[in-house]
Amino acid sequence: MARVMMRGLNKKYDEVHAVIDVNLEIHDQEFVVLVGPSGCGKTTTLRMVAGLESITSGNISIDEKVVNELPPMDRDIAMVFQNYALYPHMSVHDNMAFGLKMRKFDKPEIARRVREAAEILGIQELLKRKPRQLSGGQRQRVALGRAIVRHPQVFLFDEPLSNLDAKLRVQMRVELKKLHDRLGTTAIYVTHDQVEAMTLGDRVVVMRDGRVQQVGDPMDLYNSPANRFVAGFIGSPAMNFAGVRIAAQNGSLWAESDGFRIKVPQPIAPRLGAYAGKEVTFGVRPEDMHIAGDGDPQDLSFDTAVEVVERLGAEILLDVAVGSSAMVASVEPTATAKVHEKLRLAVNPERLHFFDNETEAAI
Amino acid sequence: MIEGALWRRWVFFYVPVTAFVVALLFPFYWMVITTLRPDRELYRPWNAPNYAPFWTTHPTLEHIHNLLTETLFTTWMLNTMIISLAATAISLFCGLLAGYALSRLKFPFAGSIGTGIFITYLVPQTLLFIPLSDIIRNFKLGDSPWALILTYPTFLIPFCTWLLMGYFKSIPKELEECARIDGAPRWKAMLYIIFPVAIPGILSAGIFAFTLSWNEFIYALVFLSSPEQKTVPVGVTSELVRGDVFFWGELMAGALLGSIPVAFVYSFFVEYYVSGITGSVKG
Numbered sequence: 143m144a145r146v147m148m149r150g151l152n153k154k155y156d157e158v159h160a161v162i163d164v165n166l167e168i169h170d171q172e173f174v175v176l177v178g179p180s181g182c183g184k185t186t187t188l189r190m191v192a193g194l195e196s197i198t199s200g201n202i203s204i205d206e207k208v209v210n211e212l213p214p215m216d217r218d219i220a221m222v223f224q225n226y227a228l229y230p231h232m233s234v235h236d237n238m239a240f241g242l243k244m245r246k247f248d249k250p251e252i253a254r255r256v257r258e259a260a261e262i263l264g265i266q267e268l269l270k271r272k273p274r275q276l277s278g279g280q281r282q283r284v285a286l287g288r289a290i291v292r293h294p295q296v297f298l299f300d301e302p303l304s305n306l307d308a309k310l311r312v313q314m315r316v317e318l319k320k321l322h323d324r325l326g327t328t329a330i331y332v333t334h335d336q337v338e339a340m341t342l343g344d345r346v347v348v349m350r351d352g353r354v355q356q357v358g359d360p361m362d363l364y365n366s367p368a369n370r371f372v373a374g375f376i377g378s379p380a381m382n383f384a385g386v387r388i389a390a391q392n393g394s395l396w397a398e399s400d401g402f403r404i405k406v407p408q409p410i411a412p413r414l415g416a417y418a419g420k421e422v423t424f425g426v427r428p429e430d431m432h433i434a435g436d437g438d439p440q441d442l443s444f445d446t447a448v449e450v451v452e453r454l455g456a457e458i459l460l461d462v463a464v465g466s467s468a469m470v471a472s473v474e475p476t477a478t479a480k481v482h483e484k485l486r487l488a489v490n491p492e493r494l495h496f497f498d499n500e501t502e503a504a505i
Numbered sequence: 506m507i508e509g510a511l512w513r514r515w516v517f518f519y520v521p522v523t524a525f526v527v528a529l530l531f532p533f534y535w536m537v538i539t540t541l542r543p544d545r546e547l548y549r550p551w552n553a554p555n556y557a558p559f560w561t562t563h564p565t566l567e568h569i570h571n572l573l574t575e576t577l578f579t580t581w582m583l584n585t586m587i588i589s590l591a592a593t594a595i596s597l598f599c600g601l602l603a604g605y606a607l608s609r610l611k612f613p614f615a616g617s618i619g620t621g622i623f624i625t626y627l628v629p630q631t632l633l634f635i636p637l638s639d640i641i642r643n644f645k646l647g648d649s650p651w652a653l654i655l656t657y658p659t660f661l662i663p664f665c666t667w668l669l670m671g672y673f674k675s676i677p678k679e680l681e682e683c684a685r686i687d688g689a690p691r692w693k694a695m696l697y698i699i700f701p702v703a704i705p706g707i708l709s710a711g712i713f714a715f716t717l718s719w720n721e722f723i724y725a726l727v728f729l730s731s732p733e734q735k736t737v738p739v740g741v742t743s744e745l746v747r748g749d750v751f752f753w754g755e756l757m758a759g760a761l762l763g764s765i766p767v768a769f770v771y772s773f774f775v776e777y778y779v780s781g782i783t784g785s786v787k788g
Contacts, residue, residue: 194682214686221686227679231701240697241687288687 144205144218144295144328145170146191151200153186153352160186162352164200168330173322175331175343178375183352184332185300191330192221192298205295215244220289221298224305226281228273228288235269238287245292259287262321279310286318290325297329303338315341336376340364348372368504370423370497379428379459381495382469386424388417397424397496401465402444407491413505414496422505425495428459431471433479434488443488446471448479462487533764539757540568547753568754569762578759580733581740586766588650588736589718592657596714597707599658600665605695607666608673609681619670626663633659634727641728652728653736657718664717665710672706673699712774716767737763 146168153161161183168174176184189195191202193214201208209217220241229237235256242252260266263283273281282302289297302318303311319342322329333339339346340360348355348363348371356368360376367373373381386397388406395406395414404424406414414422434443446462446469453475460471460479471487479485496505539547541564549556572578606612607619637656638647646652676699684694700707725739732744741759745752 192682192686194685213690214682215688215690217686219686221683223679223683225677225679227677227683229680229684229698229702231704240684240689244684244688244693288683292687 146296146328146330147201147203148187148191149201149203151187151190151202152198153183153190153195154198160352161190164349164354166347166354166357168328171326171328173329173331173342173344174347175333175339175345176347176349177333177336177339177343178349178355180334181351182349184334184347184349187349188221188298188300188330188332191296192219193217218295219298220292220294220296221300222285222289222302224301226273226285226302226305228281228284230273232272233269234265234271234273234276234284234287237273237284238291241288241292255291255293256287259291262290262324263287278306279314282306282314286321290321290327293327295328297327299329299331299333301333302331304333304335311338318342337378340376346376348375350375366504367495370425370502370504373425373495373497373504377427379470379472381425381427382431382467383497384424384464384467384469385421385499387421388414388419390415390418396441397422399424399465399467401446401463401467403441404444404489404494405439405441406496407442407494409492410494410496410505417496417498417505421499423497423499423502425497426469426489427493428470428472429457430490430493431469431473431487432490433473433477434486438488442491443486446485446487448481448483448485451479451481460485533761536757536761536764539753540761541565542754543567544754568758572755572758572762576744576755576759577732577735577740578737578762581735581737582763582766584650584734585719585736585738585763588653588657589715591650591654592661592718593711593714595654596658596661596665597711599662600669600710600714601700601707603662603666604669604673605699608670609678609699619667622663623667626660626667630660630723634723637724638727647728648730648734650734653718653721653724656724656728657721661714661717665714668710668713669703669706672703672710676702708774712770715770719767 146166148164148166151161151164151166152159164183164187166174176187178184186195190197191204193209193212197210202210204217204219229240232240238256238259239252242255247255256269257266260269263286265280265283265287268276268280268284273284276284282305285302299318303314306314315338322342331338331342333342340363343360345357345359346363347357350371356363356372363372363376367376367381370383374383384399384401386399389396389398395411395418397404397406444464446460446464448460448462449468450459450461452459452461456475457472458475458477458479460473460477462469462471462485473479497503498505538559538561542561543563543565544567546557546561546563551558603622607615607622637659641647641652641656646655680698680702681694684698685691689697720738721736722738725736726743729735729739732740735743737759741756741763745756745759
């Protein structure tokens with residue numbers, strides 16, 4: 143169990159500045175997920191914590207001890223790789239025992255710990271097999287087993303579920319969560335999948351181009367994204383964006399574009415005051431839109447043309463055209479919208495987002 | 506396998522394969538038939554009435570017997586075996602370490618050193634033996650097995666290094682990283698994880714190195730002079746061709762027996778090698 147700290151962490155390759163000024167404090171027993179598109183520096187950050195990449199500048203400390211110069215074996219961490227990295231010439235048992243043998247544990251202790259880990263993961267019957275005789279999910283379990291037998295201070299996961307099929311991925315996600323609850327070991331988990339990030343993380347770190355965009359618990363990121371990138375990255379289907387102009391009229395602010403005109407609701411209005419007469423980006427999540435009824439005020443709804451109807455069962459996604467921009471709305475499964483139909487959609491006034499066009503920061 | 510009509514299979518598969526197999530195996534057949542043919546048939550003129558070059562009616566083991574009893578062939582076999590094994594061992598050891606370092610360690614000019622090693626392999630032996638013979642003389646190694654055991658690695662090490670470098674690159678580096686996180690220093694990760702996984706590559710490098718030194722001719726011809734020091738390729742051609750007299754039966758018997766160890770090594774290990782490749786590196 144340990145706290146992991148990153149202070150002013152930088153990684154530069156010859157041309158590329160892969161990780162820029164990352165400051166992160168991961169509490170004891172916390173499950174933190176680093177998420178972002180490929181090439182955002184999340185894996186590099188994780189590999190620096192593991193000691194597999196050198197640090198250009200900054201500090202990493204594990205359990206209050208700076209580990210910058212420590213080789214991976216002395217950091218008391220365990221890592222699960224995307225391709226599992228099982229030793230192909232060793233049996234499952236030997237794969238799990240390897241780390242303990244290297245650390246000179248005595249035989250009964252090794253046997254006990256391997257048995258214990260195998261029980262936790264339900265792979266007792268597989269101990270004698272070779273990795274190539276295992277399915278993807280079983281390999282994943284062995285890779286986890288190899289990490290947990292050592293009782294390390296920190297678990298590092300590098301996209302461990304991306305090689306599994308969709309169904310198994312969901313199942314393993316749940317198991318990982320249970321495993322973490324049971325063992326309580328500090329964990330850093332890297333993924334490009336925002337659903338994984340949201341479901342697994344106690345806190346989620348969104349990264350882009352080597353920089354941390356936002357750190358927060360999953361609902362924070364969803365409800366109040368710090369910038370346009372986080373807003374678009376978290377949530378599925380993604381948030382709708384449209385360029386709007388802020389206009390002041392009759393003592394209130396309006397967001398205007400060629401297809402719609404919405405009155406800026408009261409809680410946000412003061413912050414948008416300075417933008418009167420300027421262009422900003424307006425954002426609304428598909429699930430924060432609904433088909434306008436009689437009770438919906440005119441100034442929070444707009445006309446659209448339905449272009450595609452996607453029936454998902456629990457909800458229906460409508461791809462609509464609003465003026466020159468396209469939006470997706472998630473509506474009740476009972477809705478009867480048809481393609482080419484005109485439809486009036488209303489937005490939830492408490493859940494509108496505005497972003498500065500230059501800094502992309504939330505307003 | 507070629508799909509489609511029967512004639513396509515014949516034209517694009519059976520006929521070329523047959524031609525290929527015949528062309529490859531005919532020299533061996535010729536070797537065998539010449540070995541077994543008695544002298545009176547061997548030296549019969551082509552226009553003799555009962556001339557039959559492709560078979561014999563009176564097979565004999567006489568040439569093999571002569572080869573084993575009246576020449577130093579067994580000594581040559583032993584020499585070749587010792588020299589090939591020693592040269593292969595030295596080259597594999599160096600090739601393993603160099604190949605690993607060039608493919609996995611980050612150090613300045615790793616790439617250009619790799620290319621440099623490959624280029625040294627391209628320098629023809631027919632050029633290299635001239636300076637090498639000077640070195641052999643200075644170290645007073647001439648006419649001893651050491652002359653070959655120490656010179657064969659000059660072309661075997663680049664070869665093994667290059668081959669193993671490629672093989673090491675194909676092993677996911679996560680395997681080793683995982684071992685290092687698991688608590689193995691780099692040399693243990695190399696010894697316990699990378700080398701066992703690389704066994705198919707190491708075996709094939711070993712087979713090729715062994716074959717190359719077994720068949721090597723120029724260095725053996727230049728550096729060894731006394732008959733009892735010679736290797737099979739040199740011994741057979743120098744001791745069984747006297748002036749313009751060719752002892753064809755013994756020559757072919759020598760060639761046949763001399764190629765058996767190589768053929769054996771191949772057939773035994775290639776099986777191993779193929780099974781190793783199909784089931785290994787994927788984690």
